[in-house]
Amino acid sequence: MSTAITQNPYLLVDRKAAIVTITINRPEKLNAFTIDVWRDLGTHFLALSDDESVRCIVVRGAGEKAFSPGNDISEFETSRSNKVQAIEYGKVMRRTIEAMANCRHPIVAQIHGICVGGGLEIASLADVRICGTSSKFGIPIKNLGLVMSYSELAPLLRLVGPATALAVLLEGTIFDAQRALELGVVTRVVADAQVAEEATKTAERIAGGAPLVARWHKKFIRRLMAGGELTDAERDEAFDCFDTEDFQIGFRAFLQKETPAFKGR
Structure with a gap:
């Protein structure tokens, strides 16, 4: 049974067992972001990152027309009309970007329709990104006279590399789902009508695995991407899993040809 855990009308957070779904809920504005x-x-x-019982987080936009087109431009006159305001707005965005980037749990982006600008920034922070065949992507902010801050650029850069990231920003074109797949912007493309089902199945597969292992893999990949020499303690941490109860559950279930019921400890 799904249980709502927040009352914010523009950002719905629902939980079903170990899977949490966050919905950007402004369908009348194509789920554009406000501050x-x-x-x-x-x-x-x-x-949610601190909640040990969570195993996967799904992020989506309300409806099937858009994941999100990014920031609500109508807010610019009051919230981002000059550098001083933009810096304060940017601090809020940076906090969220870093919270998602450092989240210990796997994140799945369920992408319907339009996913551009800040919407693509959010999707880029997911570990698995699933879209429909009619989805559209891009970051056409050159047409607004805007640049992406370092915090906003980092997820896209990690996802597609410097050459593709720069091409996306310099050209400012909107590209389709197949091109997004070729560029590495998305993980999978399915029929529009199957996006929700595929995202749910993906989240369930993730949640069915050992949660400590998922968190370690996210941590290790972030560390390797950061570069620098690994310490002996960091290398040894890769073997901590052998002392977990989940390891005992996992390998015994495999030998007995059963489905493991991991406990997260």
Whole structure:
């Protein structure tokens, strides 16, 4: 049974067993972000990352027309009309971007329709990104006279590399799902009608695995991407799994040809 755990009308957070779904809920605006949505999204991710019972987080936009087109441009006159305001707005965005980037649990982006600008930034922070065949992507902010901050650029850069990231920003074109797959922007493309089902099945597969292992793999990949020489302690941490109860559950279930019921310890 799904249980709502927040009352924010523009950002719905629902939980079903170990899977949490966060929905950007402004369908009348194609799920465009306001500063409050940015702030609350970060707050939820910080809290969920600390929740040991969570095994996967799904992020989506309400409806099937859009994941998100990014920031609500109508807010610019009041919230981002000059550098001083933009810096404060940027601090809110940075907090959320870092909360998602550092989240210990796997994140799945369920992408329907439009996924551009800040929407693509959020999707880039997911570990698995699933979209429909009619989805559209891009970051056409050159047409607004805007640049992406370092915090905003980092997820895209890690995802597609410097050459592709720069091409996406310099050209500002909108590209389709197949091109997104070729560039590495998305993980899988399925029929539009199957996006929700595929995202759910993906989250269930992830949640069915050992949660400590998923968290370690995310941590290790982040560390390797950061570069630098690994310490002996860091190398030894890769073998901590052998002292977990989940390892005992996992290998015994394999030998007995049973489905493991991991406990996260």
